[in-house]
Amino acid sequence: xxxxKKTFENLPDEKRERVLAxxxxxxxxxxxxxxxxxxxxxxxxxxxxxxxxxxxxKQGLFEYLFGHAVAQFKKPLKVIRDANSDTDxxxxxxxxxxxxxxxxxxxxxxxxxxxxxLFQENFPLRDKFLSEIRQASAKYLRQLVNEAMKxxxxxxxxxLEMAIFxxxxxxxxxxxxxxVPSLDGGTxxxxxxxxxxxNKAHALxxxxxxxxxxxx
Amino acid sequence: xxxxKKTFENLPDEKRERVLAxxxxxxxxxxxxxxxxxxxxxxxxxxxxxxxxxxxxKQGLFEYLFGHAVAQFKKPLKVIRDANSDTDxxxxxxxxxxxxxxxxxxxxxxxxxxxxxLFQENFPLRDKFLSEIRQASAKYLRQLVNEAMKxxxxxxxxxLEMAIFxxxxxxxxxxxxxxVPSLDGGTxxxxxxxxxxxNKAHALxxxxxxxxxxxx
Amino acid sequence: xxxxKKTFENLPDEKRERVLAxxxxxxxxxxxxxxxxxxxxxxxxxxxxxxxxxxxxKQGLFEYLFGHAVAQFKKPLKVIRDANSDTDxxxxxxxxxxxxxxxxxxxxxxxxxxxxxLFQENFPLRDKFLSEIRQASAKYLRQLVNEAMKxxxxxxxxxLEMAIFxxxxxxxxxxxxxxVPSLDGGTxxxxxxxxxxxNKAHALxxxxxxxxxxxx
Amino acid sequence: xxxxKKTFENLPDEKRERVLAxxxxxxxxxxxxxxxxxxxxxxxxxxxxxxxxxxxxKQGLFEYLFGHAVAQFKKPLKVIRDANSDTDxxxxxxxxxxxxxxxxxxxxxxxxxxxxxLFQENFPLRDKFLSEIRQASAKYLRQLVNEAMKxxxxxxxxxLEMAIFxxxxxxxxxxxxxxVPSLDGGTxxxxxxxxxxxNKAHALxxxxxxxxxxxx
DNA sequence: GATGAATGAGTATTCATTCAT
DNA sequence: TATGAATGAATACTCATTCAT
Numbered sequence: 001x002x003x004x005k006k007t008f009e010n011l012p013d014e015k016r017e018r019v020l021a022x023x024x025x026x027x028x029x030x031x032x033x034x035x036x037x038x039x040x041x042x043x044x045x046x047x048x049x050x051x052x053x054x055x056x057x058k059q060g061l062f063e064y065l066f067g068h069a070v071a072q073f074k075k076p077l078k079v080i081r082d083a084n085s086d087t088d089x090x091x092x093x094x095x096x097x098x099x100x101x102x103x104x105x106x107x108x109x110x111x112x113x114x115x116x117x118l119f120q121e122n123f124p125l126r127d128k129f130l131s132e133i134r135q136a137s138a139k140y141l142r143q144l145v146n147e148a149m150k151x152x153x154x155x156x157x158x159x160l161e162m163a164i165f166x167x168x169x170x171x172x173x174x175x176x177x178x179x180v181p182s183l184d185g186g187t188x189x190x191x192x193x194x195x196x197x198x199n200k201a202h203a204l205x206x207x208x209x210x211x212x213x214x215x216x
Numbered sequence: 217x218x219x220x221k222k223t224f225e226n227l228p229d230e231k232r233e234r235v236l237a238x239x240x241x242x243x244x245x246x247x248x249x250x251x252x253x254x255x256x257x258x259x260x261x262x263x264x265x266x267x268x269x270x271x272x273x274k275q276g277l278f279e280y281l282f283g284h285a286v287a288q289f290k291k292p293l294k295v296i297r298d299a300n301s302d303t304d305x306x307x308x309x310x311x312x313x314x315x316x317x318x319x320x321x322x323x324x325x326x327x328x329x330x331x332x333x334l335f336q337e338n339f340p341l342r343d344k345f346l347s348e349i350r351q352a353s354a355k356y357l358r359q360l361v362n363e364a365m366k367x368x369x370x371x372x373x374x375x376l377e378m379a380i381f382x383x384x385x386x387x388x389x390x391x392x393x394x395x396v397p398s399l400d401g402g403t404x405x406x407x408x409x410x411x412x413x414x415n416k417a418h419a420l421x422x423x424x425x426x427x428x429x430x431x432x
Numbered sequence: 433x434x435x436x437k438k439t440f441e442n443l444p445d446e447k448r449e450r451v452l453a454x455x456x457x458x459x460x461x462x463x464x465x466x467x468x469x470x471x472x473x474x475x476x477x478x479x480x481x482x483x484x485x486x487x488x489x490k491q492g493l494f495e496y497l498f499g500h501a502v503a504q505f506k507k508p509l510k511v512i513r514d515a516n517s518d519t520d521x522x523x524x525x526x527x528x529x530x531x532x533x534x535x536x537x538x539x540x541x542x543x544x545x546x547x548x549x550l551f552q553e554n555f556p557l558r559d560k561f562l563s564e565i566r567q568a569s570a571k572y573l574r575q576l577v578n579e580a581m582k583x584x585x586x587x588x589x590x591x592l593e594m595a596i597f598x599x600x601x602x603x604x605x606x607x608x609x610x611x612v613p614s615l616d617g618g619t620x621x622x623x624x625x626x627x628x629x630x631n632k633a634h635a636l637x638x639x640x641x642x643x644x645x646x647x648x
Numbered sequence: 649x650x651x652x653k654k655t656f657e658n659l660p661d662e663k664r665e666r667v668l669a670x671x672x673x674x675x676x677x678x679x680x681x682x683x684x685x686x687x688x689x690x691x692x693x694x695x696x697x698x699x700x701x702x703x704x705x706k707q708g709l710f711e712y713l714f715g716h717a718v719a720q721f722k723k724p725l726k727v728i729r730d731a732n733s734d735t736d737x738x739x740x741x742x743x744x745x746x747x748x749x750x751x752x753x754x755x756x757x758x759x760x761x762x763x764x765x766l767f768q769e770n771f772p773l774r775d776k777f778l779s780e781i782r783q784a785s786a787k788y789l790r791q792l793v794n795e796a797m798k799x800x801x802x803x804x805x806x807x808l809e810m811a812i813f814x815x816x817x818x819x820x821x822x823x824x825x826x827x828v829p830s831l832d833g834g835t836x837x838x839x840x841x842x843x844x845x846x847n848k849a850h851a852l853x854x855x856x857x858x859x860x861x862x863x864x
Numbered sequence: 865g866a867t868g869a870a871t872g873a874g875t876a877t878t879c880a881t882t883c884a885t
Numbered sequence: 886t887a888t889g890a891a892t893g894a895a896t897a898c899t900c901a902t903t904c905a906t
Contacts, residue, residue, distance in 0.1 A: 034249050036901090048902085049904080120336070121328075162420060169386050170386075173389075182347065204378065227890085253877085264893070266891055268877065469879080479887060481881095481888055482887055489880075554678065593835065597835060598818060601817040602818075605813065609813075612767065614778050619813060636810065700899075866906105867906080870903085874898100874899080879892105879895075880892105883888105884891105
């Protein structure tokens with residue numbers, strides 16, 4: 001009774017990583033349904049049967065692969081959240097933006113998969129993964145905003161939920177503009193170098209500070 | 217002259233609409249590539265050849281269908297934009313949000329297709345349609361913000377591009393939250409009644425007024 | 433009881449000719465089975481039903497069209513054959529070659545159809561048409577060779593059937609080399625101007641004279 | 649590595665040959681475009697997917713099949729060409745004719761495919777294969793004629809290119825007459841037994857000897 | 865544990881032909 | 886007489902999955 005993934009995890013590191021890399025590439029390019037197991041094994045040069053031994057089926061492969069990516073995504077959030085809480089809230093927002101940029105720069109393919117998943121309702125495990133990600137993001141933002149309100153860095157008359165909704169919107173769009181050519185809407189974020197992106201992130205944070213902050 | 221769309225446009229209204237409705241449904245549910253011409257004609261109870269007579273091919277069908285929807289989407293924007301320009305800017309933003317809500321309420325399937333198209337790079341005609349939509353939106357928002365700045369309704373120190381980026385982000389997320397269950401992130405917008413949505417739109421507009429407006 | 437082609441023959445000349453021209457083009461380009469009635473009517477801008485009214489079905493159209501062409505092909509043969517019989521045999525061969533060249537220059541599409549038909553066993557009416565053509569050719573050549581032998585222009589020791597076979601082979605190849613690029617085998621006959629072709633025809637005839645003739 | 653032909657070549661001999669035989673039959677009967685993969689797999693009793701696994705696509709199947717045949721065709725040419733060069737030229741022509749007859753007797757279906765390809769311009773790989781075949785033939789004939797001229801077996805006043813064109817014409821027609829019923833034009837070569845064909849080949853060679861040879 | 869041959873329902877698209885208007 | 890909408894079987898090709906070796 002060899003449980004599905006056991007065989008895969010016993011593989012030599014190098015092979016294991018090649019398999020995941022190739023599969024991630026395929027899902028990033030084609031989404032779930034258009035991704036082709038045939039193409040994956042052809043490029044890998046391994047037998048089709050092997051992949052099915054490792055992961056049971058297409059969905060098993062995707063779940064393994066994307067689950068790992070989500071786990072990796074959550075780590076940096078925690079770091080910033082746990083940083084000294086009297087750091088300036090808007091600086092932390094800026095750090096968050098850049099942490100997001102770092103993630104999608106390091107894992108552009110994973111981010112592409114995530115974006116496809118957003119509105120592709122029949123992506124398998126979509127609900128599970130999306131709610132996991134959103135929960136992490138919301139929990140993170142809520143804590144930040146909370147602390148900032150307590151320490152008087154955000155105007156008291158601001159509605160908490162609205163602020164979170166707002167920040168979420170802005171962060172999402174910022175990252176999408178960095179990653180998807182047709183979505184940067186003239187902001188010039190796509191394909192920009194790190195320095196340019198840092199400047200934009202700073203400008204955006206400043207803008208938020210004016211809108212939400214207590215400084216006049 | 218058996219040229220593609222002519223045949224379709226000669227059809228009795230009722231049939232023409234059934235065809236479009238069924239096809240829109242299919243694309244909304246499955247996106248472009250997973251949409252199945254077979255399923256469409258089966259549900260319609262017409263011959264496969266007929267559909268190809270009407271639209272030439274799958275892409276022709278999609279183009280016809282989505283092109284019409286985009287045209288319909290642009291109309292209300294123009295109306296609001298051309299409204300008396302000394303109407304309060306934030307009121308107009310609120311109207312815009314609600315116009316958007318009206319559109320996605322009237323054409324939820326089209327909006328689902330649009331959302332899928334956003335990150336599905338190989339959606340055919342994606343670039344054409346997206347740029348058309350974005351152009352219409354940006355032109356619209358830019359004019360509104362411009363007028364609001366001139367008439368002193370928006371703080372003079374606000375960066376124009378940032379403001380547009382911002383408003384765009386917020387409007388998009390608001391509409392998405394209205395339309396996609398897993399994206400409303402606790403705002404309770406999905407499946408809410410019109411009244412609730414109006415309240416939320418009002419609250420959001422108020423929030424924007426505090427951030428961007430000149431009133432203190 | 434409107435017999436098939438009656439309707440067609442009542443059409444105005446111009447239209448009738450356009451129909452035949454367009455159909456000939458299609459058959460020449462694609463052979464019989466790959467020829468598409470759809471494409472023909474689309475290019476003509478007439479209703480599909482009309483074509484079927486005129487000719488009953490695809491085969492009827494082809495039969496009508498190619499039958500006419502064959503009739504036209506036979507005419508010049510007769511002229512040369514009936515020319516004064518004491519004309520030099522080899523000169524008459526040369527005239528025949530050039531008459532053939534004239535025909536395929538005037539009706540290149542018909543010749544292309546004929547060539548396709550040669551080895552496409554399931555070309556409809558193939559046997560009927562081919563035997564008609566071959567019979568005309570053979571009858572023609574046999575008479576020429578016969579007269580030439582009687583008048584002592586061809587060596588007496590030549591076998592009649594062999595000579596006919598021979599001349600047929602050579603004439604066929606010559607015309608094919610004029611009409612089909614990849615078959616001219618370096619002779620440069622394809623796309624050559626009339627003058628060049630006349631020279632080649634003359635050279636070939638001379639060659640035949642040496643092989644078959646009585647002059648030393 | 650699931651790369652196309654590998655799978656096929658690993659098949660048991662018997663099956664491999666059945667597949668090729670059935671496919672060759674189909675192409676011989678219907679040409680390329682009218683040949684049906686469906687029919688082939690139905691007759692073979694194998695899954696459609698299998699055939700595509702073996703050859704990638706229809707063209708791949710055809711290329712494999714016809715490419716092999718062309719290779720086999722070239723072999724006997726070489727043997728005769730390399731035979732002792734002071735063998736009588738006209739005897740070698742006779743041997744060539746019979747070698748050709750042997751080939752089309754052994755591979756009648758391949759020869760039928762070849763004939764169809766001749767005038768079917770959109771036969772895939774037509775140019776590649778035809779030029780390969782023509783090159784082999786021309787090279788072969790040129791060498792033979794050359795040697796025959798040097799050793800004085802052919803009259804010196806004969807034009808080399810004309811002679812080759814001539815011999816090519818005659819050989820082609822001879823083989824066609826052996827293989828295609830409607831093309832034997834009363835020579836009775838089609839379906840004749842080997843003995844009859846040998847006699848005809850001998851007669852034809854004799855005829856050529858009279859036309860081209862130096863003996864009186 | 866790995867292989868890779870086999871499967872067959874699935875895909876979009878084309879076609880000649882019919883027939884009510 | 887002309888039209889052109891409807892048909893449905895045909896086409897080449899892809900796919901995730903199974904299983905004997």
